[in-house]
Amino acid sequence: MAKNNLTTVTEFILMGFTDYPKLEIPLFVMFLSFYLVTLLGNVGMIILIQVDVQLHTPMYFFLSHLSLLDACYISVIIPQILVTLAKGKMVISYGQCAAQFFFFTICAATECFLLAVMAYDRYVAISKPLLYTVAINPRICWSLVVVAYVCGMLGAILRTTCTFTLPFCDNNQINFFFCDLPPLLKLACIDTTSTEIVIVFFGNFVILANALVILISYLLIIKAIWRVKSSGGRTKTFSTCASHLTAVALFFGTLIFMYLRSGSGKSPEEDKVVSVFYTVFIPMLNPLIYSLRNKDVKVAFRKVTGRFQGSRSM
Structure with missing residues (x-):
């Protein structure tokens, strides 16, 4: 049944966490802390990779772009949460909502593609070490990153166009803390089945296609590692993938839980919790995952901090 369409919506009201007024100050402090830690971690990772020559490799080149996406990702969402709180x-x-949705989708979709690119990079590094510098040269690195950004942008254009060409009428209260797809579709005046089919198909394709690339890459990696004779060599070789595997599991796990599960079992509060995890916690955790489990990053960090302390003591 069509909703009341006498009034066309020109603005939205983000209700955020209005159901918990007593928690607004603690939540504000918590999200602000998360935001600062995330920016410090991701921007710090980018700077570290740029200044340390030992990190000028394809793996860290891709990691620097992952950190850039995470910093942009959280900057699209957290300031809005802080203002709402x-x-x-x-x-x-209406325009600001569409812009937020567009940039959020670019970051999320591009990160999907970039994580797949990073899995392919690990496959080439482990399976074909002698050809690695030829197969993943600077030109190929830039080409893969550009393709990831272009695919993310095309996906964002499609999803944003499909969503914001829908008529939104009368009710303009979004029971969420930013302009995301599920709560926006609930406000449309018309039946959104055909739109949802297009959006869901594309979203599922992006998630599942990249997940398939990652799965195939790691099956080939495991096959290559299995050929290593010593168990110590296998462990050392596979340890180079541990950080990436952790990041993949966290990111794709939450996306699949959020967007690919059945709508019948969903609740707005559950969606809020899941969204906070993949929009706030994952961008904050990624620098920690790659720094705590990576010797090269630890060594580079000690070298940079040592130079900084040395320059201050002079």
Whole structure:
């Protein structure tokens, strides 16, 4: 049944966490802390990779772009959450909502493609070490990254166009803390089945296609590692993939849980919790995952901090 369409929506009200007014100050402090830690970690990782020559390899080149995406990702979402918590609710114009949705989708889709590229990079490094510098040269690195960004942008254009060409009428309260797809579709005046089919098909394709690339890459990696004679050599070789595997499991696990599960079992509060995890926690955790489990990053960090302390003591 069509919704009341007498009034066309020109702005939305983000309700955020209005159901928990007593938690607004603690949540504000928590999200602000997460935001600062995430920016420090990701920007710090980018700077570290740029200044240390030992990290000028394809793996860290891709990691620097992952950190850039995570910093942009969280900057699209967290400031909006902070304003919503400070005011209790947030009025956002139609154009601002569409822009937030567009940039959020670019970051999420591009990260999917980039994680697949990083899995392919690990496969070439482990399976064909002698050809690695030829197969993954700087030109190939840039080509793969550009393809990831272009695919992410095309996906964002498709999803944003499909979503914001829908008529939104009368009810303009979004029971969420940013402009995401599920709560926006609930406000449409018309039946959104055909739109959802297009959006869901594309979203599922992006997630599943990249997950398949990652799965095939790691099956080939395991096959290559199995040929290593010593168990110590196998462990050392596979350890180079541990950080990436952890990042993949966290990112794709939450995306699949959020967007690929059945709608019948969903609840707005559950969606909020899951969204906080993949929009806030994962961008914050990625620098920690890659620094705590990576000797090269630890060594580079000690060298850079040592130079900084040495320059201050002079």
